[in-house]
Amino acid sequence: xxxxxxxxxxxxxxxxxxxxxxxxxxxxxxxxxxxxxxxxxxxxxxxxxxxxxxxxxxxxxxxxxxxxxxxxxxxxxxxxxxxxxxxxxxxxxxxxxxxxxxxxxxxxxxxxxxxxxxxxxxxxxxxxxxxxxxxxxxxxxxxxxxxxxxxxxxxxxxxxxxxxxx
Amino acid sequence: xxxxxxxxxxxxxxxxxxxxxxxxxxxxxxxxxxxxxxxxxxxxxxxxxxxxxxxxxxxxxxxxxxxxxxxxxxxxxxxxxxxxxxxxxxxxxxxxxxxxxxxxxxxxxxxxxxxxxxxxxxxxxxxxxxxxxxxxxxxxxxxxxxxxxxxxxxxxxxxxxxxxxxxxxxxxxxxxxxxxxxxxxxxxxxxxxxxxxxxxxxxxxxxxxxxxxxxxxxxxxxxxxxxxxxxxxxxxxxxxxxxxxxxxxxxxxxxxxxxxxxxxxxxxxxxxxxxxxxxxxxxxxxxxxxxxxxxxxxxxxxxxxxxxxxxxxxxxxxxxxxxxxxxxxxxxxxxxxxxxxxxxxxxxxxxxxxxxxxxxxxxxxxxxxxxxxxxxxxxxxxxxxxxxxxxxx
Numbered sequence: 001x002x003x004x005x006x007x008x009x010x011x012x013x014x015x016x017x018x019x020x021x022x023x024x025x026x027x028x029x030x031x032x033x034x035x036x037x038x039x040x041x042x043x044x045x046x047x048x049x050x051x052x053x054x055x056x057x058x059x060x061x062x063x064x065x066x067x068x069x070x071x072x073x074x075x076x077x078x079x080x081x082x083x084x085x086x087x088x089x090x091x092x093x094x095x096x097x098x099x100x101x102x103x104x105x106x107x108x109x110x111x112x113x114x115x116x117x118x119x120x121x122x123x124x125x126x127x128x129x130x131x132x133x134x135x136x137x138x139x140x141x142x143x144x145x146x147x148x149x150x151x152x153x154x155x156x157x158x159x160x161x162x163x164x165x166x
Numbered sequence: 167x168x169x170x171x172x173x174x175x176x177x178x179x180x181x182x183x184x185x186x187x188x189x190x191x192x193x194x195x196x197x198x199x200x201x202x203x204x205x206x207x208x209x210x211x212x213x214x215x216x217x218x219x220x221x222x223x224x225x226x227x228x229x230x231x232x233x234x235x236x237x238x239x240x241x242x243x244x245x246x247x248x249x250x251x252x253x254x255x256x257x258x259x260x261x262x263x264x265x266x267x268x269x270x271x272x273x274x275x276x277x278x279x280x281x282x283x284x285x286x287x288x289x290x291x292x293x294x295x296x297x298x299x300x301x302x303x304x305x306x307x308x309x310x311x312x313x314x315x316x317x318x319x320x321x322x323x324x325x326x327x328x329x330x331x332x333x334x335x336x337x338x339x340x341x342x343x344x345x346x347x348x349x350x351x352x353x354x355x356x357x358x359x360x361x362x363x364x365x366x367x368x369x370x371x372x373x374x375x376x377x378x379x380x381x382x383x384x385x386x387x388x389x390x391x392x393x394x395x396x397x398x399x400x401x402x403x404x405x406x407x408x409x410x411x412x413x414x415x416x417x418x419x420x421x422x423x424x425x426x427x428x429x430x431x432x433x434x435x436x437x438x439x440x441x442x443x444x445x446x447x448x449x450x451x452x453x454x455x456x457x458x459x460x461x462x463x464x465x466x467x468x469x470x471x472x473x474x475x476x477x478x479x480x481x482x483x484x485x486x487x488x489x490x491x492x493x494x495x496x497x498x499x500x501x502x503x504x505x506x507x508x509x510x511x512x513x514x515x516x517x518x519x520x521x522x523x524x525x526x527x528x529x530x531x532x533x534x535x536x537x538x539x540x541x542x543x544x545x546x547x548x549x550x551x552x553x554x555x556x557x558x559x
Contacts, residue, residue: 030263030319034266034316037312053296053297053298053302054297054298054301057298057301057302057304057305058301058305060305060306060308060309061301061304061305061308064308064309064312065305065307065308065309065311065312066308066311066338066341068312069311069312069315069334069338070338072315072319072334073315073331073334076319076327076331128297128298128301128358
């Protein structure tokens with residue numbers, strides 16, 4: 001049962017992810033964004049299968065909810081046709097390849113270092129509490145750095161949206 | 167087992183008996199199905215009752231009768247409305263994105279029913295007891311924003327789009343204080359599970375219950391939660407997204423027939439869900455309000471509190487005029503958000519100050535001081551003077 005569900009969710013995540021970037025039926029950015037929502041929902045399903053309920057809920061709450069709606073907002077307010085015509089620039093391709101390669105490297109490094117075989121999956125009970133304790137003890141510095149990053153983004157937005165910059 | 171205990175657990179026992187009839191292999195599935203069916207049936211019925219209550223109540227507040235033609239005193243009006251919605255023609259605009267137009271009402275209705283699953287409607291009566299139940303509630307609630315956007319965008323109508331933009335801006339702004347005010351309770355209860363939060367509010371001092379609403383920080387959080395809940399369910403005075411005098415009906419302008427009824431259903435069930443969450447977080451869930459009333463079945467208390475909160479929703483709708491968009495945003499970001507943050511601070515102090523009188527004093531002072539300062543900040547720079555009329559004197 002678990003395995004079947006895993007393959008279903010994994011297939012859906014890959015399929016929808018493909019449709020986000022290369023949809024043969026429509027070049028509309030809003031359609032891509034809606035497929036991104038479905039991709040995120042499938043990923044949340046995968047998290048549930050790993051007993052990471054907290055992560056699944058946060059994934060849906062933050063990404064499928066607030067962040068996606070803001071994406072759609074921005075897409076709606078921009079001129080869509082200009083976006084469709086734009087060609088890929090070399091710089092963007094290189095930057096994209098570098099970031100994709102970096103993420104792939106992190107994944108591979110983690111996979112190589114993790115011991116093979118089936119491990120006891122963590123139980124649902126206390127998952128949230130354990131995660132909170134880890135975030136505020138062992139991973140305190142990265143956690144705080146990420147929050148400073150968010151603060152910087154927020155200050156930047158406030159600064160940019162001011163009408164008269166002095 | 168005494169009679170009161172039996173009455174308290176009557177639905178639980180009924181479910182156990184029904185599940186027991188099936189073979190052992192099918193029991194988990196059957197148990198889930200019964201819970202889901204019971205939830206949908208109960209809250210759909212409550213939806214019908216509430217529409218009637220609202221129309222009658224609003225009618226009384228506005229010096230009119232409300233519906234009084236169908237059945238005795240108009241009590242069959244919801245039935246007539248349902249039949250009307252079912253037999254009306256379903257019109258889809260020719261320029262619409264048909265797939266998204268079709269899915270928008272479903273994306274609203276399915277998550278709001280899912281949100282109801284984590285709310286304990288009585289002792290041992292939570293359909294889904296999750297470790298992070300409150301988080302699950304807010305996570306599925308976030309999907310309603312997507313539905314509003316889908317409806318507004320796919321209709322290919324400028325009024326729909328304007329309504330959707332207003333709705334999304336409003337819902338994102340008010341989601342922040344909604345969740346932050348719930349965090350105060352989570353901090354004190356030390357759990358994200360709705361069942362645990364209700365359990366933390368058990369017990370009585372004399373006849374007074376240990377509900378969170380009866381503490382200074384809890385009272386402030388409850389008021390903030392209710393205001394944010396009104397904004398989240400797009401109800402007056404926060405009904406700008408469907409302001410009929412400006413943008414026809416907002417994001418569901420292009421919906422008719424049963425799809426429109428689904429939006430209506432989604433809005434009301436969303437209101438039940440968020441009121442049920444307010445009952446769970448602040449009003450002690452299914453616990454009796456006084457220690458001498460504990461013999462009344464727990465589910466009765468839950469629904470009594472739920473209906474009381476729904477009456478507050480109706481009362482506010484009949485009382486306050488609609489806000490302007492800038493007032494709405496100022497209120498969310500300049501008053502609700504800092505107030506919710508200071509309230510979290512008050513909850514933290516409440517947890518760490520040992521003496522009862524000291525913590526009452528400190529927390530009350532903090533909450534009242536924050537309220538006074540923020541309210542003054544909100545009306546500052548605004549001319550509050552007697553209005554002068556040019557021609558109407």
